[in-house]
Amino acid sequence: MPPRPAAQHAWEDTFRTDEAGRALPPRHHRLLMLDVAGSPLPRDARHLEAALAALEERYGHGPDGILMCLGWGPVWFERHTPLRSPVGRPVPMARWENPVLEEYDACLHLASDRQETVTEATEALFGPGPHDQRGRLLLRETRAGFVGEGLPAERRPQAAIPTDAPLLLGFHSGLRRNQATEEEVSILEGPLAGGTTMHVSHIVLDTDSWYEQHEDERAALMYSPRTSAKQAHALVEDAESDRTELAAVAAAHGRVGHAQATGRARLAGRPRINRRDFATIDHGVPGTHFVSLQRTMEDFHATRAMMNAADASTHHGGIGVRRNNGINAFMDVRSRATFAVPPRAQRAYPGLPGPPA
Numbered sequence: 001m002p003p004r005p006a007a008q009h010a011w012e013d014t015f016r017t018d019e020a021g022r023a024l025p026p027r028h029h030r031l032l033m034l035d036v037a038g039s040p041l042p043r044d045a046r047h048l049e050a051a052l053a054a055l056e057e058r059y060g061h062g063p064d065g066i067l068m069c070l071g072w073g074p075v076w077f078e079r080h081t082p083l084r085s086p087v088g089r090p091v092p093m094a095r096w097e098n099p100v101l102e103e104y105d106a107c108l109h110l111a112s113d114r115q116e117t118v119t120e121a122t123e124a125l126f127g128p129g130p131h132d133q134r135g136r137l138l139l140r141e142t143r144a145g146f147v148g149e150g151l152p153a154e155r156r157p158q159a160a161i162p163t164d165a166p167l168l169l170g171f172h173s174g175l176r177r178n179q180a181t182e183e184e185v186s187i188l189e190g191p192l193a194g195g196t197t198m199h200v201s202h203i204v205l206d207t208d209s210w211y212e213q214h215e216d217e218r219a220a221l222m223y224s225p226r227t228s229a230k231q232a233h234a235l236v237e238d239a240e241s242d243r244t245e246l247a248a249v250a251a252a253h254g255r256v257g258h259a260q261a262t263g264r265a266r267l268a269g270r271p272r273i274n275r276r277d278f279a280t281i282d283h284g285v286p287g288t289h290f291v292s293l294q295r296t297m298e299d300f301h302a303t304r305a306m307m308n309a310a311d312a313s314t315h316h317g318g319i320g321v322r323r324n325n326g327i328n329a330f331m332d333v334r335s336r337a338t339f340a341v342p343p344r345a346q347r348a349y350p351g352l353p354g355p356p357a
Contacts, residue, residue, distance in 0.1 A: 014062035071339025081351030145280035225253035258326030
């Protein structure tokens with residue numbers, strides 16, 4: 001088996017592409033929200049690393065096997081290490097938000113094209129057997145979801161989701177040049193150099209109201225008022241969507257596009273976050289588990305602030321903080337959490353005093 005990349009978040013070289021050249025992320029995902037019991041010792045780090053390595057050896061690295069990314073929250077670093085946390089605690093990101101601001105010690109993101117693989121990996125880590133972590137890690141919550149053509153319509157047949165839609169709102173995500181590269185989101189220096197930071201939020205989506213609109217109206221809100229549904233479905237390279245002309249387009253059309261607003265956060269034309277989000281119907285409610293990677297949390301905060309497009313109402317009276325303002329009216333953020341993702345060699349209890357191996 002070829003050596004696994006030094007960066008835990010180095011997934012994309014393993015992705016396949018569709019006929020248009022768009023990247024195809026793994027179809028099945030699971031987030032394991034974890035807390036640490038007691039005070040881990042170096043032997044606990046060795047046990048956790050051995051378990052993760054065994055899963056990678058068993059399934060292989062990639063969507064046809066398994067992809068994993070283990071991040072650690074601010075409370076882990078504050079309570080158990082001498083290191084300053086590379087990430088701050090989560091905060092609300094819009095005036096209308098009232099999310100639960102979570103303080104989990106860790107989050108393990110599992111992904112595979114095979115749903116059975118993420119289930120088996122979870123059971124191996126938190127069930128009887130040689131890789132059981134329950135003596136030290138407490139599995140507080142499991143969040144599951146999917147992304148890929150046909151899965152949203154299959155999982156929520158009562159909605160008017162197109163049968164070829166890869167996500168619940170119907171459009172493609174992660175277009176070329178619409179994502180920061182894995183290298184661009186990597187931490188450059190310090191004890192976690194080569195790692196990244198991870199933001200995790202649970203967003204509930206009002207898919208019923210979304211699909212009451214004509215497809216061209218949905219494309220206008222997702223991308224730009226000057227983008228038709230036909231054009232949106234043909235996008236492969238990027239979704240810049242008039243990001244430099246928001247004021248004029250908003251004044252002329254009385255609405256703002258999500259990609260249009262968010263694109264204003266780019267630096268030198270480059271996006272600042274790498275999205276790993278996926279659809280969910282956890283608890284029977286349509287939503288998104290939004291997972292983003294970025295070099296610093298400031299990159300996420302800047303991107304989200306631009307997405308809010310709080311200035312858009314000054315360009316047209318029909319635009320509000322949520323009304324006719326991207327997808328803001330169709331989403332409700334229920335929770336937020338932040339994590340630091342170490343490089344692979346340090347993923348088991350990073351910063352723990354004493355040698356991990």
